[in-house]
Amino acid sequence: MPSNTAIADATPPRKIVLVIFDQAKLLDITGPMQVFNDARFENGHSAYQIVLASEKGGAIATDAGVTLQSLELSQVMSGDVDTMLIAGGQPAESPAATEGLRGVLAKYVDQPRRLGSICVGAFILAQLGVLNGREVTTHWGKSKLLENEYPGVRVKSDAIFVTSDRVWTSAGVSAGIDMALAMVEDDLGSAAALSLARDLVLFLKRPGGQSQFSVELRRQTHDAKGRFDELHDWIRSNLSKDLSVSALASAARMSPRNFARVYSRETGESPAKAVEQIRVEAARRLLETATDSIQQIANRIGFGDDERMRRAFLKAYGVSPLDYRNRFGRSRDDASPALRKTLLEA
Structure with a gap:
């Protein structure tokens, strides 16, 4: 019977695609990126391959003034993708601002094993109809707006993150880190996630149902x-x-x-x-x-x-x-x- 280490040696890293756009919130992107980057199999090999993707590729200016390089979304989605996450940022709330991105995303949202959003990235998934009939969350300050504009979506306004089958949604900013840790736990087990949380010097690993506020x-x-x-x-x-x-x-x-x-x-x-x-x-x-x-x-x-x-x-x-x-x-x-x-x- 093969050992766990042998299995890990034979297991390729899972491909994580983070979808970004101009004026996306920097921490919505880099928080989950750091979690997935630092996650390891027992043999020390990287558990994830992280790819930044945007509608047309190229340089993307975040809300904090930091520019990130991205690949064209259609190019990235040509291979196996385990998880696709949509970053947050004020443009995500506007259907007009995200029209072009949604046109590309619509071709691929059914492809990944796991689909998710960080903060107000939930608005893009809602605009695509992905969240209809599902329980979701987003930043507490935008929960009512999401609920009012998309009545088919059941918003849990105070949750850190929510899972609904293959669809995951998280609350504002730092909650993207919590959701990424939960995904690592789902993939690699609780010991790996807790060890990762300690390595990142996170105060605690919050369960999804916990309130957004102390x-x-x-x-x-x-x-x-x-x-x-x-x-x-x-x-x-x-x-x-x-x-x-x-x-x-x-x-x-x-x-x-x-x-x-x-x-x-x-x-x-x-x-x-x-x-x-x-x-x-x-x-x-x-x-x-x-x-x-x-x-x-x-x-x-x-x-x-x-x-x-x-x-x-x-x-x-x-x-x-x-x-x-x-x-x-x-x-x-x-x-x-x-x-x-x-x-x-x-």
Whole structure:
């Protein structure tokens, strides 16, 4: 029976075609490129061959002023293509701006084993009718526009990336890196993807269902005026204590009734909701760094029991605390080789 190394020796790299156009967003292109470039078979050989392609080929000026060289799309698609990804960038939103590119793409979108878009590149796929009847995502700021202009598309406005059979779509900019890592995991396995994420010094490898925002960023956006910044710092320092409206009002030096009214008006959420979000963010950090049990973490940050924390964490991040720890916690590196293997295969 041939070994895994022998199989890898006999396996040619998968061809990845990244479709670009003038004023495409640079990171939408280079983020996934770096992931695929660094992916390796067990024997160290490159797992992917990356090709930049455009409607007519030649120099393509990105939105950041960096010019990239590309091949003509029809020339590139003449051979076997495993995956074709459409980059994002403001021109992608306009049917008029992408008419010529779509005319060429229409001949080839059914050819690759896997088809995808990065950020607002989803608009080009929608213009081609590829996304009709599918669940997709795009940059959060363009989700409503995509939904309104293409009612046959089911938009998940808060997902990092979404898969629908052979079609993959990702959210804004850096989410293209997450989707590329997920594709590597799909092709080469979780151990290879996690090793690659570490090599690229990525903070974490986010699952597709995770929110585009951390709960802390969402809360800070709500409280843009910063009126309750000191209170939020106090909450973070007292997570295991009584954080009822009365306790918060006292810390804010306000009456409970006035505090509840003003807080909701200024931040757009109730005090109880804010406390839950801050506790969830604290739980996330501890799951990444601490070796305490999940029950101990739940007690430490004031959830009281792990089931209550599990429900809140699942609502915020789309994954359970246990699954999050298995993916991102320090226990993965501290574990015995046998346990580490189990976590990598989880």
